[in-house]
Amino acid sequence: xxxxxxxxxxxxxxxxxxxxxxxxxxxxxxxxxxxxxxxxxxxxxxxxxxxxxxxxxxxxxxxxxxxxxxxxxxxxxxxxxxxxxxxxxxxxxxxxxxxxxxxxxxxxxxxxxxxxxxxxxxxxxxxxxxxxxxxxxxxxxxxxxxxxxxxxxxxxxxxxxxxxxxxxxxxxxxxxxxxxxxxxxxxxxxxxxxxxxxxxxxxxxxxxxxxxxxxxxxxxxxxxxxxxxxxxxxxxxxxxxxxxxxxxxxxxxxxxxxxxxxxxxxxxxxxxxxxxxxxxxxxxxxxxxxxxxxxxxxxxxxxxxxxxxxxxxxxxxxxxxxxxxxxxxxxxxxxxxxxxxxxxxxxxxxxxxxxxxxxxxxxxxxxxxxxxxxxxxxxxxxxxxxxxxxxxxxxxxxxxxxxxxxxxxxxxxxxxxxxxxxxxxxxxxxxxxxxxxxxxxxxxxxxxxxxxxxxxxxxxxxxxxxxxxxxxxxxxxxxxxxxxxxxxxxxxxxxxxxxxxxxxxxxxxxxxxxxxxxxxxxxxxxxxxxx
Numbered sequence: 001x002x003x004x005x006x007x008x009x010x011x012x013x014x015x016x017x018x019x020x021x022x023x024x025x026x027x028x029x030x031x032x033x034x035x036x037x038x039x040x041x042x043x044x045x046x047x048x049x050x051x052x053x054x055x056x057x058x059x060x061x062x063x064x065x066x067x068x069x070x071x072x073x074x075x076x077x078x079x080x081x082x083x084x085x086x087x088x089x090x091x092x093x094x095x096x097x098x099x100x101x102x103x104x105x106x107x108x109x110x111x112x113x114x115x116x117x118x119x120x121x122x123x124x125x126x127x128x129x130x131x132x133x134x135x136x137x138x139x140x141x142x143x144x145x146x147x148x149x150x151x152x153x154x155x156x157x158x159x160x161x162x163x164x165x166x167x168x169x170x171x172x173x174x175x176x177x178x179x180x181x182x183x184x185x186x187x188x189x190x191x192x193x194x195x196x197x198x199x200x201x202x203x204x205x206x207x208x209x210x211x212x213x214x215x216x217x218x219x220x221x222x223x224x225x226x227x228x229x230x231x232x233x234x235x236x237x238x239x240x241x242x243x244x245x246x247x248x249x250x251x252x253x254x255x256x257x258x259x260x261x262x263x264x265x266x267x268x269x270x271x272x273x274x275x276x277x278x279x280x281x282x283x284x285x286x287x288x289x290x291x292x293x294x295x296x297x298x299x300x301x302x303x304x305x306x307x308x309x310x311x312x313x314x315x316x317x318x319x320x321x322x323x324x325x326x327x328x329x330x331x332x333x334x335x336x337x338x339x340x341x342x343x344x345x346x347x348x349x350x351x352x353x354x355x356x357x358x359x360x361x362x363x364x365x366x367x368x369x370x371x372x373x374x375x376x377x378x379x380x381x382x383x384x385x386x387x388x389x390x391x392x393x394x395x396x397x398x399x400x401x402x403x404x405x406x407x408x409x410x411x412x413x414x415x416x417x418x419x420x421x422x423x424x425x426x427x428x429x430x431x432x433x434x435x436x437x438x439x440x441x442x443x444x445x446x447x448x449x450x451x452x453x454x455x456x457x458x459x460x461x462x463x464x465x466x467x468x469x470x471x472x473x474x475x476x477x478x479x480x481x482x483x484x485x486x487x488x489x490x491x492x493x494x495x496x497x498x499x500x501x502x503x504x505x506x507x508x509x510x511x512x513x514x515x516x517x518x519x520x521x522x523x524x525x526x527x528x529x530x531x
Contacts, residue, residue, distance in 0.1 A: 101155020
């Protein structure tokens with residue numbers, strides 16, 4: 001038998017996948033009985049010719065060796081995937097991993113399988129307790145700076161859409177997806193073009209992932225904040241936890257997440273090389289889910305999932321980009337504060353994406369020099385302080401009780417009025433968002449929105465509501481590392497993931513954790529690190 005892959009097979013949304021063998025045979029001018037062992041490897045929607053929507057499949061299948069090799073422009077012979085090679089330590093090593101977001105979790109998982117003795121620190125709490133703390137915040141306004149949407153097991157992505165999209169092509173991607181499925185994620189994430197887990201299912205995945213780590217001997221410690229580092233003979237030799245205890249290590253892998261501002265300040269005070277970088281900030285927009293579905297799919301949307309979108313525009317006058325970010329179909333907006341007296345919003349969806357609103361961030365690029373003001377000096381932490389200032393202003397504009405400031409889209413555009421409809425938890429209060437935002441962000445959004453309307457007729461609607469502020473699109477700085485993943489200033493320190501400035505989502509952060517552990521294991525095995 002020879003195995004082949006055929007791409008771009010089309011079915012209507014209500015056609016069963018059992019028709020795929022017939023579709024393959026028709027494309028290749030074969031009888032259907034010649035096509036065996038069909039497996040879907042990719043699935044996505046094509047809505048370019050609405051209202052006729054197609055589901056697009058890529059499939060693998062077997063053909064008998066007796067048949068002549070078929071010729072087709074979308075057909076190729078399957079080459080078996082090469083597994084991601086794993087380094088196994090020749091001698092035991094102590095690895096301290098800080099942070100239980102995707103980068104830290106997958107780094108700890110990979111390291112434990114490579115023979116490291118791993119200690120895993122998380123400043124927040126286990127996901128079961130974390131969910132209770134977040135619910136208490138939404139329902140009663142009780143904010144816990146140690147256990148919230150940003151801090152705790154799973155990282156910030158635990159209360160999000162659980163998107164697993166990435167443009168990276170690497171054998172580690174398949175390994176990450178298979179591991180998530182083994183931990184309870186929907187099996188469809190392996191084939192979907194735009195896979196997601198959903199915040200409700202992701203919590204179960206985290207609990208099962210934790211069990212796998214414990215089975216491999218990982219020492220997991222919650223309510224454990226990295227408050228310092230110990231340097232001996234020019235190398236990081238230990239982490240200081242909660243200002244009192246030391247955890248010795250041969251290497252410290254730091255996956256702090258983009259909101260660990262006290263960690264950034266500690267690193268800066270210790271002289272760790274940091275560099276300011278660009279990020280983005282703006283607002284989050286909500287529409288009724290039916291409106292976005294009609295715009296994207298046309299009139300008949302019964303058989304289709306909640307529609308998503310991706311919008312971008314570059315202002316030729318300023319050179320700034322404005323784009324949608326973290327779009328959540330059938331989801332909700334949540335206040336995702338991580339500091340007392342600050343409001344930041346994010347989007348969240350459950351697995352079924354069945355909520356009545358769809359939302360997305362609309363953000364404008366922020367450059368390092370934008371963050372330098374009369375009272376914020378230049379330096380690697382300027383972006384962090386700029387974010388904090390904007391979030392504190394949003395807290396005041398929302399009434400000082402963690403409600404998000406909100407405004408109807410037409411009112412923001414100064415082109416009309418409309419109601420405020422929002423899913424935002426714990427709630428919203430009407431405010432003048434243009435007065436809240438820096439002028440260049442207000443200008444960027446007001447200039448870009450008519451361009452988005454031309455792309456998606458109906459996007460500018462009196463039914464749309466804006467909430468603010470969205471500031472945590474990515475880390476505002478980078479912990480500078482070399483080609484091995486090691487800090488350029490502090491040997492033995494390995495910064496990884498989104499909070500270190502080297503990833504932009506669950507998949508890229510998890511992959512970064514895997515790759516840095518593999519490089520570290522190889523260096524230990526080849527004796528290229530200082531003993």
